[in-house]
Amino acid sequence: MKVRIIGVLVLSAAAVALTAEQQPGSPPSARKERVNQSGTPGVLRPLRRTPPTTFTTDTDGITLPDDGTAIDPNTGARYRRGELLVQFHEGASASARVQALQAGRASRVPRTLVKDWELVALDPRADLAQAMETFRGLESVRDVSLNYLVTAQQFRPNDENYSLQWNFPLINLPSAWQINRGGSDDVVVAVIDSGLNTVNDTLVFVGPLVGQVPAVFSTVPDLVTAGRIVSPFDFVYDDDIPVDLDGHGTHVAGTIAQLTNNNVGVAGVAFNVKLMPLKALSSDWDSILAPGNPGGSMAVVAEAIRYAADNNAKIINLSLGGEGSAPVVREAIQYAVGKGAFVAIAAGNAGDDGNPTEYPAAYGGEINGAMTVGAVNRALQRAEYSGFHSYVEICAPGGELTSIFDYNNGVTQVGYDVDEVLDFVPPIVKLAAVRAGFRPRFDRFELRPMQGTSMATPHISGVAALLYSQGIRSPLAIEEAIKKFARPLGLRADECGAGLVDARRALRGLGLSR
Amino acid sequence: MRAPHLRHLVMAVVVGVVGVAGTTAAYGQTPAAPPPSPEPIGPRLGVQGLGFVGLDFPRAEQSVEALGLDKRQLEAGGGVRVTNLWRALFVDVHASRWSTSGERAFVDSTGEAFPLGIPLDIDATHVDVSVGWRFYPRNRRTIRTAVPYVAGGAGVVRYREESPFAEPGDDVRTSSTTYHVALGFDYPLNRWLAIATDARYRFAPDIVGDDGVSSVFEEDDLGGFQLSVGVRFGFGGAAPATPPPPAAPDEPARRPDFINPAPPPVDAQIGTVTTDAPIYLLPDRTRVPLRVLESGTSVRVLDQIEGWYRVEFRDPQFGTRTGYVEIKFVRR
Numbered sequence: 001m002k003v004r005i006i007g008v009l010v011l012s013a014a015a016v017a018l019t020a021e022q023q024p025g026s027p028p029s030a031r032k033e034r035v036n037q038s039g040t041p042g043v044l045r046p047l048r049r050t051p052p053t054t055f056t057t058d059t060d061g062i063t064l065p066d067d068g069t070a071i072d073p074n075t076g077a078r079y080r081r082g083e084l085l086v087q088f089h090e091g092a093s094a095s096a097r098v099q100a101l102q103a104g105r106a107s108r109v110p111r112t113l114v115k116d117w118e119l120v121a122l123d124p125r126a127d128l129a130q131a132m133e134t135f136r137g138l139e140s141v142r143d144v145s146l147n148y149l150v151t152a153q154q155f156r157p158n159d160e161n162y163s164l165q166w167n168f169p170l171i172n173l174p175s176a177w178q179i180n181r182g183g184s185d186d187v188v189v190a191v192i193d194s195g196l197n198t199v200n201d202t203l204v205f206v207g208p209l210v211g212q213v214p215a216v217f218s219t220v221p222d223l224v225t226a227g228r229i230v231s232p233f234d235f236v237y238d239d240d241i242p243v244d245l246d247g248h249g250t251h252v253a254g255t256i257a258q259l260t261n262n263n264v265g266v267a268g269v270a271f272n273v274k275l276m277p278l279k280a281l282s283s284d285w286d287s288i289l290a291p292g293n294p295g296g297s298m299a300v301v302a303e304a305i306r307y308a309a310d311n312n313a314k315i316i317n318l319s320l321g322g323e324g325s326a327p328v329v330r331e332a333i334q335y336a337v338g339k340g341a342f343v344a345i346a347a348g349n350a351g352d353d354g355n356p357t358e359y360p361a362a363y364g365g366e367i368n369g370a371m372t373v374g375a376v377n378r379a380l381q382r383a384e385y386s387g388f389h390s391y392v393e394i395c396a397p398g399g400e401l402t403s404i405f406d407y408n409n410g411v412t413q414v415g416y417d418v419d420e421v422l423d424f425v426p427p428i429v430k431l432a433a434v435r436a437g438f439r440p441r442f443d444r445f446e447l448r449p450m451q452g453t454s455m456a457t458p459h460i461s462g463v464a465a466l467l468y469s470q471g472i473r474s475p476l477a478i479e480e481a482i483k484k485f486a487r488p489l490g491l492r493a494d495e496c497g498a499g500l501v502d503a504r505r506a507l508r509g510l511g512l513s514r
Numbered sequence: 515m516r517a518p519h520l521r522h523l524v525m526a527v528v529v530g531v532v533g534v535a536g537t538t539a540a541y542g543q544t545p546a547a548p549p550p551s552p553e554p555i556g557p558r559l560g561v562q563g564l565g566f567v568g569l570d571f572p573r574a575e576q577s578v579e580a581l582g583l584d585k586r587q588l589e590a591g592g593g594v595r596v597t598n599l600w601r602a603l604f605v606d607v608h609a610s611r612w613s614t615s616g617e618r619a620f621v622d623s624t625g626e627a628f629p630l631g632i633p634l635d636i637d638a639t640h641v642d643v644s645v646g647w648r649f650y651p652r653n654r655r656t657i658r659t660a661v662p663y664v665a666g667g668a669g670v671v672r673y674r675e676e677s678p679f680a681e682p683g684d685d686v687r688t689s690s691t692t693y694h695v696a697l698g699f700d701y702p703l704n705r706w707l708a709i710a711t712d713a714r715y716r717f718a719p720d721i722v723g724d725d726g727v728s729s730v731f732e733e734d735d736l737g738g739f740q741l742s743v744g745v746r747f748g749f750g751g752a753a754p755a756t757p758p759p760p761a762a763p764d765e766p767a768r769r770p771d772f773i774n775p776a777p778p779p780v781d782a783q784i785g786t787v788t789t790d791a792p793i794y795l796l797p798d799r800t801r802v803p804l805r806v807l808e809s810g811t812s813v814r815v816l817d818q819i820e821g822w823y824r825v826e827f828r829d830p831q832f833g834t835r836t837g838y839v840e841i842k843f844v845r846r
Binding site (some may be wrong): 175178179470472473474476477480481504507508509510511512513514 | 574577578583618620622623626628629630631634636675677679680681685686721722726727730
């Protein structure tokens with residue numbers, strides 16, 4: 001791969017010249033064609049930079065120690081062998097209790113229980129069912145039961161790399177999952193972004209810069225499954241295959257709805273909801289393969305918002321923005337809210353670069369039912385890039401990387417394998433690479449730590465989806481609930497709005513006095 | 515006390531006064547009747563127990579509705595009353611408890627409630643200490659005459675609110691001072707047992723309103739009306755100053771004129787005992803009285819002899835009897 005990249009770099013000069021050949025103002029000819037509809041599923045490569053420790057040794061003759069438990073065949077519950085919980089009648093005398101223990105061949109375990117209950121120990125090999133019958137037959141004994149085991153009830157997903165997701169405990173998500181485990185599948189979340197692969201296919205892009213370029217796509221592992229995708233649409237290529245040529249939309253969708261508790265990858269906030277991927281953003285690869293495409297324009301974004309609302313999306317994620325005002329997008333957001341959709345909007349990533357007013361972020365503060373989301377880092381400080389304006393209404397973890405693969409400080413989700421899509425090289429190098437025969441692969445994935453208000457925003461969309469699933473089915477109410485139960489961080493209101501979203505408190509709602 | 519509370523207190527007092535006025539009018543035809551003198555034949559100190567069931571109507575109606583709680587809380591309770599501390603003054607302690615279940619909710623700024631399907635259990639235990647006044651009716655023909663009362667006082671409410679998925683500090687267990695006004699009446703069934711009815715309005719200003727759904731609706735009072743009916747039992751009130759005599763050999767029931775009582779004289783008139791008065795077999799106040807007629811008891815005046823009336827009265831033990839009562843105790 002390195003050899004290939006070096007070769008591409010060498011060709012970059014030539015690429016500049018070739019690029020200059022493009023006639024300005026030539027009509028866009030973005031199109032793609034499906035050529036292999038029986039492609040293979042995507043591959044999620046192991047985590048980078050922090051490879052799991054491999055350790056092999058001879059285990060012959062070694063067994064794990066007996067944990068002293070057994071499974072009750074009647075209930076399937078695990079209990080401690082050789083122990084029973086016995087309740088004596090209130091008036092049972094001490095001597096009667098001693099006699100009972102003798103009859104049951106048990107001894108008292110000194111534990112301070114309640115209401116005449118005692119923990120008693122028997123021979124670990126004793127037949128507890130028979131012992132229970134013996135105890136039940138005694139006049140001094142009121143009740144007897146097995147000493148069942150319990151485990152911590154907080155839901156902790158078993159996804160292989162869940163431990164990287166510091167961002168979820170930060171918003172109290174594991175506790176929230178106790179109340180609502182991943183939302184319901186009748187809630188549709190629209191992700192208006194760079195797309196999301198919904199097919200296993202090879203698509204041929206035809207454009208003036210590079211001619212015909214086949215590219216391999218596959219559904220995103222751990223995210224796109226049968227029946228999960230609703231009304232997908234590509235507003236850049238005007239078809240219903242909203243493939244992601246960037247990885248941004250994939251990452252955002254993952255934070256919202258990555259499949260969870262399946263031993264694979266990482267988790268998502270609302271992992272049961274349905275996704276409506278709507279491609280409205282153009283990436284470097286889109287610009288190379290289909291130059292002049294309409295992606296990223298406010299018109300396309302507005303169209304996508306309207307489409308989402310018309311197709312029954314109840315949550316719309318807008319991890320996008322720009323410095324030009326767009327009344328049409330504002331109207332579209334109002335339209336969507338009017339149709340019952342909650343809209344989450346990224347505050348913008350130029351907080352450390354002049355902090356300009358960004359749109360549609362600025363509209364979030366004006367529209368009830370739409371929220372503008374700022375980003376905090378792992379230390380719960382405003383991420384330096386996060387725009388700070390009066391329209392920032394809430395904040396969520398957006399990460400703040402110290403290096404490209406800084407899993408400890410980025411928001412980790414599935415993205416493309418950076419080597420396969422030349423993620424960190426300039427567009428012109430990508431173009432030169434294609435002309436030199438490089439073919440990007442959009443079927444190779446890896447876990448990617450990212451940062452940005454784009455990463456913070458899907459946390460809010462996910463929580464909104466949980467709230468919707470729980471019964472708060474009004475955009476205004478969702479916004480107010482998220483704000484009301486936010487955790488104040490001591491940051492300025494223009495940095496973090498009402499505070500850091502607290503999923504558990506929002507889902508638990510209100511009682512009469514608290 | 516915050517302004518809404520003051521307004522409601524005034525309203526409740528007005529309601530109470532009007533209610534008492536109406537009650538007085540119903541049971542006493544002459545206003546401002548003097549209470550019976552406590553000695554030697556007036557009401558005696560008494561202790562009464564009370565058991566009741568009732569309905570509580572919490573004032574925080576919107577909050578209650580939003581959380582799917584019952585608007586009327588069925589409750590049970592009991593109490594103790596010490597009567598006739600001074601004239602008709604009494605003190606009582608009245609405890610009641612209600613509990614209800616609903617589900618947590620979120621209420622947006624428009625007032626729309628969104629139930630969240632998370633169970634919510636609430637209970638409130640009220641203990642009220644009241645000072646009140648009983649209005650003994652003047653024209654009491656029988657022991658089965660209602661005795662109204664008004665009362666007011668303060669108390670305490672212990673409040674609990676719990677839901678699943680709570681973390682430390684989420685659930686509520688607190689107590690607070692309450693205030694109340696009450697009116698009601700007791701309807702005696704016999705000397706020891708009475709049906710007790712009570713209506714009270716309670717202010718519980720410090721439990722709700724700062725957070726929760728109640729803060730959204732700006733409902734800051736957990737109090738409200740409480741209506742209850744129960745049984746009051748024990749001793750006291752207008753107890754006899756002297757014990758009734760044992761069945762006397764000269765029991766009028768054995769006399770032919772009682773067995774077949776002659777019709778009363780044409781000029782016989784109804785009189786009313788103005789204060790508890792002993793009645794004798796003969797016009798002689800040194801004798802053991804047959805009975806003490808309670809204030810308000812109606813008697814039929816049969817004759818008049820030197821400061822005494824010979825009257826016919828209803829003895830709760832022996833039925834219609836005749837005896838002598840001093841004229842000063844009877845108003846005709």
